[in-house]
Amino acid sequence: MAISPQRTRPSEPNELVPLDYFSELPLEQFFDPDRAFEIDLGCGDGKFVLEMAQHYPERNFLSVERLLGRVRKVCRRSKNLGLKNLKVLRLESLYTLEWLLPAEAADRIHLLCPDPWPKAKHHRRRLFQEPFLNAVTRVLKGGGELLFKTDHPDYYDWSVEHLDSFARLEKSPWTEGDFFYPKTDFQLQWEAEGKTLQGLRARKSVN
Ligand SMILES: C[S@@+](CC[C@H](N)C(=O)[O-])C[C@H]1O[C@@H](n2cnc3c(N)ncnc32)[C@H](O)[C@@H]1O
DSSP states (O other), X not given: OOOOOOOOOOOOTTBOOOSOTTSOOOGGGTSOTTSOEEEEESOTTOHHHHHHHHXXXXXXXXXXXXXXXXXXXXXXXXXXXXXXXXXXXXXXXXHIIIIISOTTOEEEEEEESOOOOOSGGGGGGOSSSHHHHHHHHHHEEEEEXXXXXXXXXXXXXXXXXXXXXXXXXXXXXOOTTSSOOOOOHHHHHHHHTTOOOEEEEEEEOOO
């Protein structure tokens, strides 16, 4: 019986496809290590990261998203814009931080409008809790920052509580307009519905 050839999904332009999903990524093969490096977790349709990559051509960006349709959309837009400093990884955010990215790699990690899992029985699925904060701290450089926004007041309070009991990241103030920070697709959607977003900014100490 003839054996049919193995099928492989073709990668998208600007998609980062690890050769080995079980080992640390050799980041220097994909990004210049001398440049600042930022990660957008759960990038969705990518409006935020695409604007950031255009605004900061001297910085490198990795967007992480688990849905293939969204990954394809961001890759297509990134190609049309001719961006050389953005790569898209189709993978789960916590796994990426825990197992794929090297330690002390990122200057900033963005987690914007993540799923709030509002029902109490689903709270354990929320990303913003100790394993995530441990993984963020591992991947951030000393002095690096986690930036988080949510439209969900209960998820915001939950995140403040988790951050306050986590000694290795220190909350810092974040006033709208402090620095260039484009709105995400979901932020625009929530604001159009009259909702207000709350943001958290947390810094890893230098030593
Ligand atoms: C509510 S949307 C927000 C998208 C974007 N950050 C924005 O603000 O427009 C959440 C996105 O995160 C993705 N996502 C949720 N959990 C994820 C996970 N654990 N790993 C990777 N992507 C995830 C979803 O597929 C979705 O695209």
